Amino acid sequence: MDFLRSIAIAASGLRAQAGRMRIIAENVANADSTAPTTGAEPYRRKVSSFKSEIDRALDAQTVALGRVKTDPSEFRLKYEPGHPAADANGNVKYPNVNSLVEMMDMREAQRSYEANINVITASRRMIQRTIEILKS
Amino acid sequence: MWTPSAAANAYASLARLTDPQQGLTRARGEGSSSPSFAAMLKEAVNSINQTSRAADMQTQAMAAGKANIVDVVTAVAETEVAIDALVSVRDKVISAYEEIMKMPI
Numbered sequence: 001m002d003f004l005r006s007i008a009i010a011a012s013g014l015r016a017q018a019g020r021m022r023i024i025a026e027n028v029a030n031a032d033s034t035a036p037t038t039g040a041e042p043y044r045r046k047v048s049s050f051k052s053e054i055d056r057a058l059d060a061q062t063v064a065l066g067r068v069k070t071d072p073s074e075f076r077l078k079y080e081p082g083h084p085a086a087d088a089n090g091n092v093k094y095p096n097v098n099s100l101v102e103m104m105d106m107r108e109a110q111r112s113y114e115a116n117i118n119v120i121t122a123s124r125r126m127i128q129r130t131i132e133i134l135k136s
Numbered sequence: 137m138w139t140p141s142a143a144a145n146a147y148a149s150l151a152r153l154t155d156p157q158q159g160l161t162r163a164r165g166e167g168s169s170s171p172s173f174a175a176m177l178k179e180a181v182n183s184i185n186q187t188s189r190a191a192d193m194q195t196q197a198m199a200a201g202k203a204n205i206v207d208v209v210t211a212v213a214e215t216e217v218a219i220d221a222l223v224s225v226r227d228k229v230i231s232a233y234e235e236i237m238k239m240p241i
Contacts, residue, residue: 004214131221
């Protein structure tokens, strides 16, 4: 039935957004994870991507989380001479995570999740309204 | 994750049964290859049983902390729709039967 298929497709969207949320959580949690020693790199921001997948059983294109890539942009430098990871000039590399960008991403994930939930709710309501015809 | 829906099966069997060309006439006994209402009901109940078992398994897995909540919700919604459809069909059939029984002879 088409309605159940649309529910399944929207569910794939929910899963994808949940995965994106997980990556955002990683980024936010690691916003201050510096390298343990001088030479090493701190945490590098992860970027999620989505790809459409053909679901043979559903005969439709569902969405899935694509490969998680890292953000190649530069690290933040902070002057902290006492830090174990400080270089010769006393600078410490901090992760290239911008919490404002992460917040915006999180809002976007939240809204997309809600949109998919709305698709599920609407499909369910349509099924139920149709079945109600039988009841009257 | 998409399983052939029990409700769709029920609809299909019902459509076969109520098709004036072959359903009811043959259910009366002329050419007995088409299913009777009892067989159709049995088939529908069986397939709903399977769907609800899948939903139960998902719920148990979630209680054990293994399943994704999205899978649980979709499985339960599918079962709900199937059961709702079958119950409506059953109510309709029973009310038709009662209507016939009320007929003064």
